[in-house]
Amino acid sequence: MLKFYKILFLNTLMLGTLIAISSYSWFSMWMGLEINLLSIIPLLTDPKNVYPSESALKYFITQAMASSALLFSIIMSMNMTEFLPQNSNYWMMMIMNSALLTKMGSAPIHVWFPEVMEGLNWVNSLIMLTWQKIAPMVLLMYNNKMTTFMTFVIIFSSAISGIQGLNQISLRKILAYSSINHIGWMIASMLNSKTIWSIYFTIYTIITMNIIFIFKQLNVFYLKQMLNSMNNSKMNKMIFILNFLSLGGLPPFLGFFPKWLTINNLAANNFFSLSLILIIFTLMTLFFYLRVTFSTLVINSNESLIYENKNYKFSVILFNCMALMGLAVCTMIFSMF
Incomplete structure (x- = not known):
């Protein structure tokens, strides 16, 4: 059952993001980011988390430092142009x-x-991986004029996530290193097209969401x-494996x-070397996705012979159908136009 304070802070969390992405001034965007930050800290200090105070403190210090740098750059670029040299805006x-x-x-x-x-x-991991990425990415899209700098960020994100994710248990x-790899892809997609980023x-x-719902249902973290966690349900095992392959x-x-x-x-925009680097390092992330799927499918383990008739929720089946069969639907829709 959701507590009242969780509902309150979840609403203000969403409100902060919506304020940030719909504002007309940089100060309003900064204010939206701060509302978002102050709303997620009570959610991170939930006693159901593994290390509640440690995660909340690390997150708060990092975000406060980034907010300070953002506010500094806004003030300097808006109010002090006459005191700074010509190339200071860069x-x-x-x-x-x-x-x-x-x-x-x-x-x-x-880090x-x-x-x-x-x-x-x-649940908090899902918020960190998805919703918390929206506001910074949209603000980055508004300020996306530094192609060389962004290219280095894309290469770093894909390379570091591929290498550091290999030895994780x-x-x-x-999922965090996978998210960093996808951040590189999303920044690459927003270089020339906002529509592709939103897709x-x-x-x-x-x-x-599909993968985290399965992990939460099974209560596994390593x-x-x-x-032995997926031996009771063949359908659960197959959905999990196909979702990881889809993520890759x-x-x-x-x-x-x-x-x-x-x-x-x-x-189409002549970023051939960048696209090649992205593809190569995505193969590394696909390798550690396969390690996760092998631990459920290939390794010999004792399976339960007792058939359990589990009734899956309609929403779970719908989301999995979207994630697994959506490519055929998208191809059919796009081929009509």
Whole structure:
């Protein structure tokens, strides 16, 4: 049962994001980000989390530092142009973009993100992976004029997430590094098209929700717990594996669709080397996705012979159908136009 304070802070969390993305001035955007930050701290200090105070403190310190840098860059760029040299606006824009990248957990300023994720339960992890990315990304889209800087951020995000995710045994850290890789793809998609970014973020949210719902239902947090946790239900096991393959971007599934659009867009705008780097490092993330799926499918384990007739909720089945069969639907719709 939801407590009153959770409903209150969840509403103000959403309100802060909506204020930030719908504002006309940078100060209003900063104010929306601060409302969002102050609303999520009580949710992170929930006693159901693994390390409630540690995660909340790490998150607060990082976000407060990023907010300070953002406010500094806004004030300097708006009010002190006559005291600064001609090229100062470029540096202020770089500080602003770096602050927004810190807020969303993008590499190379990503170190706080897996550490905060490790101390959360699955519901708070879902908020961190999806909703908390919206406001910084939309603000970055408004200020997206530094193509060279963004290209380095995209390469760092895809490379660091691919390399550091390889030796993880915690499912929350695996999803955190997966999110950093997808942040690189989303920034690449927003370089030339806002529509592709919105498609990418929506599909990423649907797939992440499916995976986290399964983890929450099974109450598992580490790879070694996956060995015997899915042996009671063949359907559960198959849905889980296909969702992870969809998150990795394999062609028969919906997760391939936004990556297909992004690569097509990058190639059309002559970003050939960037698209090649993204594809190579995505193969590394696909490798540790396969490690997770192998622990449920391939390794020999004792299966239960007792058939359990589980009635799945309609919403769970609907979301999984969208995540797994959506590519065929999208292809049919786009081929009509």
